[in-house]
Amino acid sequence: MSTLTNIDVTLRDGGYRNGFEFDVDYTRRHAELSVRSGFDWVEISYLKGSFDPSLSPGLTGRGDLWYISAIADTIGPEHVCIILHPKNVVPADLVDAYDAGARLARICVSSRDFDTTLEYIREARRIGFRVTANFTRVSRYDPRELAHLAHATAQAGAEVVYLADSNGSLTPRQSARLVGLVDQVSGAEVGFHAHNNLGLAMSNAVAATDAGATWIDSSVQGMGKGAGNLVAEQWLTHCEREQLLSGVSLPVLLDLSVSLRANVKESAPLVPETDLLLGHFDLSIEERHEISGDHRAQVEAARRIGKKVVA
Amino acid sequence: MSTLTNIDVTLRDGGYRNGFEFDVDYTRRHAELSVRSGFDWVEISYLKGSFDPSLSPGLTGRGDLWYISAIADTIGPEHVCIILHPKNVVPADLVDAYDAGARLARICVSSRDFDTTLEYIREARRIGFRVTANFTRVSRYDPRELAHLAHATAQAGAEVVYLADSNGSLTPRQSARLVGLVDQVSGAEVGFHAHNNLGLAMSNAVAATDAGATWIDSSVQGMGKGAGNLVAEQWLTHCEREQLLSGVSLPVLLDLSVSLRANVKESAPLVPETDLLLGHFDLSIEERHEISGDHRAQVEAARRIGKKVVA
Numbered sequence: 131m132s133t134l135t136n137i138d139v140t141l142r143d144g145g146y147r148n149g150f151e152f153d154v155d156y157t158r159r160h161a162e163l164s165v166r167s168g169f170d171w172v173e174i175s176y177l178k179g180s181f182d183p184s185l186s187p188g189l190t191g192r193g194d195l196w197y198i199s200a201i202a203d204t205i206g207p208e209h210v211c212i213i214l215h216p217k218n219v220v221p222a223d224l225v226d227a228y229d230a231g232a233r234l235a236r237i238c239v240s241s242r243d244f245d246t247t248l249e250y251i252r253e254a255r256r257i258g259f260r261v262t263a264n265f266t267r268v269s270r271y272d273p274r275e276l277a278h279l280a281h282a283t284a285q286a287g288a289e290v291v292y293l294a295d296s297n298g299s300l301t302p303r304q305s306a307r308l309v310g311l312v313d314q315v316s317g318a319e320v321g322f323h324a325h326n327n328l329g330l331a332m333s334n335a336v337a338a339t340d341a342g343a344t345w346i347d348s349s350v351q352g353m354g355k356g357a358g359n360l361v362a363e364q365w366l367t368h369c370e371r372e373q374l375l376s377g378v379s380l381p382v383l384l385d386l387s388v389s390l391r392a393n394v395k396e397s398a399p400l401v402p403e404t405d406l407l408l409g410h411f412d413l414s415i416e417e418r419h420e421i422s423g424d425h426r427a428q429v430e431a432a433r434r435i436g437k438k439v440v441a
Numbered sequence: 442m443s444t445l446t447n448i449d450v451t452l453r454d455g456g457y458r459n460g461f462e463f464d465v466d467y468t469r470r471h472a473e474l475s476v477r478s479g480f481d482w483v484e485i486s487y488l489k490g491s492f493d494p495s496l497s498p499g500l501t502g503r504g505d506l507w508y509i510s511a512i513a514d515t516i517g518p519e520h521v522c523i524i525l526h527p528k529n530v531v532p533a534d535l536v537d538a539y540d541a542g543a544r545l546a547r548i549c550v551s552s553r554d555f556d557t558t559l560e561y562i563r564e565a566r567r568i569g570f571r572v573t574a575n576f577t578r579v580s581r582y583d584p585r586e587l588a589h590l591a592h593a594t595a596q597a598g599a600e601v602v603y604l605a606d607s608n609g610s611l612t613p614r615q616s617a618r619l620v621g622l623v624d625q626v627s628g629a630e631v632g633f634h635a636h637n638n639l640g641l642a643m644s645n646a647v648a649a650t651d652a653g654a655t656w657i658d659s660s661v662q663g664m665g666k667g668a669g670n671l672v673a674e675q676w677l678t679h680c681e682r683e684q685l686l687s688g689v690s691l692p693v694l695l696d697l698s699v700s701l702r703a704n705v706k707e708s709a710p711l712v713p714e715t716d717l718l719l720g721h722f723d724l725s726i727e728e729r730h731e732i733s734g735d736h737r738a739q740v741e742a743a744r745r746i747g748k749k750v751v752a
Binding site: 301302328329330331332333336351352361363364365367368370371372380381382384385387388398399400401403406407409410424425426428429 | 612613639640641642643644647662663672674675676678679681682683691692693695696698699709710711712714717718720721735736737739740
């Protein structure tokens with residue numbers, strides 16, 4: 131029991147739904163309920179912006195130090211997680227974030243500027259953070275390159291190599307194979323971050339944990355980019371029922387679910403039709419503008435420019 | 442390819458969300474898009490009411506003959522499906538429904554009045570219907586009784602034995618085991634009807650088809666009782682991508698998705714917290730009133746009265 135570590139990514143990935151404009155009072159209540167419901171970590175924000183910081187101007191896109199402090203005061207630093215793109219920060223920002231109360235730093239991997247990725251993994255470890263290396267759009271990686279880079283991030287000090295199915299395109303079998311690959315070659319624990327474009331977030335999370343993943347991301351009501359993430363209520367209930375986790379409090383989990391729904395209207399679950407195509411043809415949300423017109427034209431364009439999933 | 446038969450249950454199971462009050466013009470457009478998107482059958486309504494007819498006063502709860510005719514005129518009788526509880530009808534109602542244009546009759550099994558169930562299966566076959574026997578709340582059956590009754594319905598003429606996870610409580614393993622059991626003992630094809638209380642509708646449908654189920658129910662946007670059904674958009678996309686089905690039109694499927702969302706506001710996907718408990722503890726929606734109070738009291742009550750899932 132309790133070999134799984136769970137991260138609540140609602141406030142960060144859900145930010146794509148509401149411009150990252152969560153009310154600070156809500157974020158404190160959310161984080162408190164999240165920890166009491168059984169989450170190990172609350173990913174409270176980006177540090178200094180998403181991949182394109184101009185698109186994440188809100189509270190949980192910026193990750194101001196006063197905000198990190200406010201949440202750390204509420205739930206304790208041992209539950210406070212941030213995520214960052216190295217290109218958006220300087221090393222002093224990590225020191226400041228640590229001093230403000232963050233203790234888990236998720237470093238987004240850039241395969242183009244991989245040296246900087248490794249540098250920030252080392253830097254975060256030096257400062258005292260627990261560190262994960264987060265590979266986005268894993269469906270697009272060549273498996274050999276993924277294996278090589280994953281090993282390097284672990285060598286640099288990443289305790290967990292996180293695989294994000296950013297395009298929501300992986301099948302359960304592909305998820306299991308990628309997790310198995312990284313589990314065997316990296317020497318680190320493996321994490322999995324699902325998107326629900328094809329309704330496979332739960333299937334993929336189950337397949338990933340069966341294959342050895344020990345860290346799982348989910349968000350309340352599934353609130354996340356596009357079609358959303360693995361639904362936290364369903365995932366933790368599943369883990370509790372299957373005795374994969376001790377320490378889940380169903381009542382508090384339901385309180386958290388109701389609280390988000392009542393306070394953040396953008397949390398409503400969605401089955402958005404364009405995201406089905408993105409998942410089906412392994413396109414990223416940034417490529418959405420390339421599939422325009424009526425649905426017939428969209429399907430044709432998606433099929434034409436769609437990538438092959440690797441695993 | 443194309444060994445799977447798909448039924449669109451939106452207009453019927455989705456009726457629990459909007460009092461079965463669909464606009465007839467909408468139902469015609471829905472049925473037409475449904476068939477063009479790749480569904481074999483459109484379940485257009487109950488015949489003379491749901492289990493408690495006083496709770497299904499609307500168009501798709503009643504299944505008036507003029508309505509059956511209207512849909513049969515639109516999509517052809519070969520795609521028109523109705524579902525019925527024998528206790529709500531007399532044999533002449535089946536004749537009338539057939540004459541109006543319905544061709545697939547789904548007979549809800551009553552284990553308490555099983556002779557009547559068998560009588561209506563035979564009667565429907567005699568009239569000329571294709572017939573399925575629909576076992577509801579399969580999580581509550583003793584497997585030996587289920588095997589016995591399933592065999593009897595097949596002997597009486599049911600072409601398909603349908604297993605409905607009405608409580609949304611089955612795991613993929615349990616779904617597979619129940620399908621495998623009925624597949625081996627009934628001599629009929631096996632169908633599966635999922636509910637998404639625990640986010641497992643897709644996982645369970647995949648497990649069911651892997652185990653031999655060849656008929657699958659789904660609904661657009663997942664619109665169905667409580668937490669809803671298997672999401673049709675995701676299921677058909679999955680089948681198309683995995684080459685389990687030929688004849689899926691993704692553009693029309695997306696048109697159908699958008700059309701339902703635009704015309705029926707109650708179709709919005711939900712992650713309702715009480716239904717998580719119903720699924721977790723294998724309670725039916727009719728037992729919801731037994732779990733009241735705050736979430737802590739609800740969880741305690743659900744745990745106390747919860748049934749053990751069999752498979």
